Amino acid sequence: xxxxxxxxxxxxxxxxxxxxxxxxxxxxxxxxxxxxxxxxxxxxxxxxxxxxxxxxxxxxxxxxxxxxxxxxxxxxxxxxxxx
Numbered sequence: 001x002x003x004x005x006x007x008x009x010x011x012x013x014x015x016x017x018x019x020x021x022x023x024x025x026x027x028x029x030x031x032x033x034x035x036x037x038x039x040x041x042x043x044x045x046x047x048x049x050x051x052x053x054x055x056x057x058x059x060x061x062x063x064x065x066x067x068x069x070x071x072x073x074x075x076x077x078x079x080x081x082x083x
Contacts, residue, residue, distance in 0.1 A: 013079035022073050029069045030062035037061070 037058025041051050075081070 013075075014077055017074065017077035022070060025073060026066040026069045029065045033062045033065050034058050 037054055040058075041054050046054065
């Protein structure tokens with residue numbers, strides 16, 4: 001009998017991707033970035049303009065990390081992009 005996971009390389013696409021797992025992973029990563037930005041603001045207590053800049057960088061970082069996590073999970077499931 002041939003087991004599907006037997007003998008496959010770790011970087012080989014599996015074709016298995018749960019939308020729920022993808023969404024929760026992306027949102028979890030974004031929440032972590034926003035938590036770090038919030039902690040920076042609370043601990044450092046910057047001036048209002050600098051606090052706004054930190055918050056905006058946190059939002060941009062959250063958006064970026066959501067894209068990175070989504071792309072990485074999708075590529076892991078379905079393989080690299082075909083050109």
